[in-house]
Amino acid sequence: xxxxxxxxxxxxxxxxxxxxxxxxxxxxxxxxxxxxxxxxxxxxxxxxxxxxxxxxxxxxxxxxxxxxxxxxxxxxxxxxxxxxxxxxxxxxxxxxxxxxxxxxxxxxxxxxxxxxxxxxxxxxxxxxxxxxxxxxxxxxxxxxxxxxxxxxxxxxxxxxxxxxxxxxxxxxxxxxxxxxxxxxxxxxxxxxxxxxxxxxxxxxxxxxxxxxxxxxxxxxxxxxxxxxxxxxxxxxxxxxxxxxxxxxxxxxxxxxxxxxxxxxxxxxxxxxxxxxxxxxxxxxxxxxxxxxxxxxxxxxxxxxxxxxxxxxxxxxxxxxxxxxxxxxxxxxxxxxxxxxxxxxxxxxxxxxxxxxxxxxxxxxxxxxxxxxxxxxxxxxxxxxxxxxxxxxxxxxxxxxxxxxxxxxxxxxxxxxxxxxxxxxxxxxxxxxxxxxxxxxxxxxxxxxxxxxxxxxxxxxxxxxxxxxxxxxxxxxxxxxxxxxxxxxxxxxxxxxxxxxxxxxxxxxxxxxxxxxx
Numbered sequence: 379x380x381x382x383x384x385x386x387x388x389x390x391x392x393x394x395x396x397x398x399x400x401x402x403x404x405x406x407x408x409x410x411x412x413x414x415x416x417x418x419x420x421x422x423x424x425x426x427x428x429x430x431x432x433x434x435x436x437x438x439x440x441x442x443x444x445x446x447x448x449x450x451x452x453x454x455x456x457x458x459x460x461x462x463x464x465x466x467x468x469x470x471x472x473x474x475x476x477x478x479x480x481x482x483x484x485x486x487x488x489x490x491x492x493x494x495x496x497x498x499x500x501x502x503x504x505x506x507x508x509x510x511x512x513x514x515x516x517x518x519x520x521x522x523x524x525x526x527x528x529x530x531x532x533x534x535x536x537x538x539x540x541x542x543x544x545x546x547x548x549x550x551x552x553x554x555x556x557x558x559x560x561x562x563x564x565x566x567x568x569x570x571x572x573x574x575x576x577x578x579x580x581x582x583x584x585x586x587x588x589x590x591x592x593x594x595x596x597x598x599x600x601x602x603x604x605x606x607x608x609x610x611x612x613x614x615x616x617x618x619x620x621x622x623x624x625x626x627x628x629x630x631x632x633x634x635x636x637x638x639x640x641x642x643x644x645x646x647x648x649x650x651x652x653x654x655x656x657x658x659x660x661x662x663x664x665x666x667x668x669x670x671x672x673x674x675x676x677x678x679x680x681x682x683x684x685x686x687x688x689x690x691x692x693x694x695x696x697x698x699x700x701x702x703x704x705x706x707x708x709x710x711x712x713x714x715x716x717x718x719x720x721x722x723x724x725x726x727x728x729x730x731x732x733x734x735x736x737x738x739x740x741x742x743x744x745x746x747x748x749x750x751x752x753x754x755x756x757x758x759x760x761x762x763x764x765x766x767x768x769x770x771x772x773x774x775x776x777x778x779x780x781x782x783x784x785x786x787x788x789x790x791x792x793x794x795x796x797x798x799x800x801x802x803x804x805x806x807x808x809x810x811x812x813x814x815x816x817x818x819x820x821x822x823x824x825x826x827x828x829x830x831x832x833x834x835x836x837x838x839x840x841x842x843x844x845x846x847x848x849x850x851x852x853x854x855x856x857x858x859x860x861x862x863x864x865x866x867x868x869x870x871x872x873x874x875x876x877x878x879x880x881x882x883x884x885x886x887x888x889x890x891x892x893x894x895x
Contacts, residue, residue, distance in 0.1 A: 479541060543567060690806045692708060770786075
C-alpha cells in the first residue's frame, strides 16, 4: 500500500511538523489504514467502478493519525444519497437510511479476521456467533459532500450538497477533523493544516470560528467535548468566539446538546471540557446548575468552592469505575451538590449550612435532566443517587441498627454499587486522618451489608406475607387496606428482619385490631 502520509502529498497550507514527529504519525496512520483496508478498499472500488469518489474522512482520519482508529468508519463521497443506497445495499450486511435527509447512509459490514484470508464470508456472522468468532464488524457512515448552516431561528440545519471534497472539508468543525484520505489511492488531503494542529494538540476551525459557530452552534460544545476526549487545547480565538457567541447555543435542540454533553462527561478528562463550558458561559445556557456551584463555599471550607469539590468528586468516581465509563455515576457525581446554592444558610456561630440540599438537589437534577431529554430511567437513577448521597453520613462510627442497614440497602435498590462509589468519592478532605476514618467506616458498613445480604437476601426484601395472604388473614377484599397492611409488614420486616409465618400473622392481626379501635 502506498504511504498514505508521504511528504509530497502535504498541501502548501499545512506545513508538516518536525520530520521525526511526522514519520511517527505516518507509521501509526499506515498501520491503522492497513488494518481497515480490506473493507475500505472494497467499498472504494465499488464506488470507483460506478464513477464516484470515496474518501475516509473526519474523525476516522484523525484517529488513524493518533493510532486509535476503531471499527466505526466515516466516509464522504460525491455520490448522492440515493446513489449511495444503490451501491451499498448489495454489499453491506445491514443498511439504514435514518440520516438520509442530511445526506448520510449507514451500513454494517462483517469481514473475516486476518488469519481467515481476504475473501468476505458468504453469510456474515457477528463476532461471538457460532462459526464466526473471528470476524470483524465495521459500522460505516457515508455522507455526500455537503455544506450546512443554521439560520437565526431554526433548530435544524439546511443541507446542500457540494461538488468536490474541498467543499465538504471546509465546513467541518475543526481542522483535525477536516482531513481525508482518498480511496483506494490513499492520497492524503489536508487543505487546512489539520496534521500540524494534530501534532500541536490544538483545536482550530478551518475558517474563522465565528463563521463556523454561526453555521452550527453545536460546534462550541464539540470543542469542549474534544478537549475532554483528546486532551487538546482550544485555540485562543476559538475560546473567544465561544464566549462571544454562547447565546447562539440556545437555537440547538435539547437532544443534540444532551448528546454532546454526555460524550463530554464520558470522556477521559471531563474536568477539562467542563471548565471550558463554564468559563465561556456555555454551561450557563445548558447546565446552569454547574456554574452556580462556583459561588458557594463548601461547608468544610476545605476547597475553593463547591464547584471545585464537585469536579474532584467526579474524578474520584471515575477512578472507582470497574467496567468502563458509567454515565449514571458520573452525572450523579457532578450534580450531587447542586442543591447547595439554594439551601445555603449562615448560622449564628459563623458556620455555613446546607440543610436538605440532597433533597433539593435531587429535584433540580430531575428537572435539568428532563429538560435535556434524558431517558426517564436515567433521570430516575441519577436523581435518586443525588438524594441518597448523604445517607451514609448518619452512620457515624457504626451505631446503625440492622434495620437501618436494611433500609439503606432497600432505598438504594439496584443503585447500591453506584451509591457505594459515589459516597466514597464524596470524601475530598485534605485531612488524611479524617479521610482514613471515613473510609474505614464505610468499609465497616459494606461488611455489615454483605453479612446481612448473605443471611437475608436484602435486595429482595419483601413482607413475610403477600397480598393474598393478607386478604385471607384479615378477611378483606382487594383495596387500600391491603396496601396499608403490606406497608406495615414491610416496615416490620425492615425493623426486625425475617419473621416466622405465625409471628407475621400475629403482628398483622394486632395492627388490624388497632386500626379498628
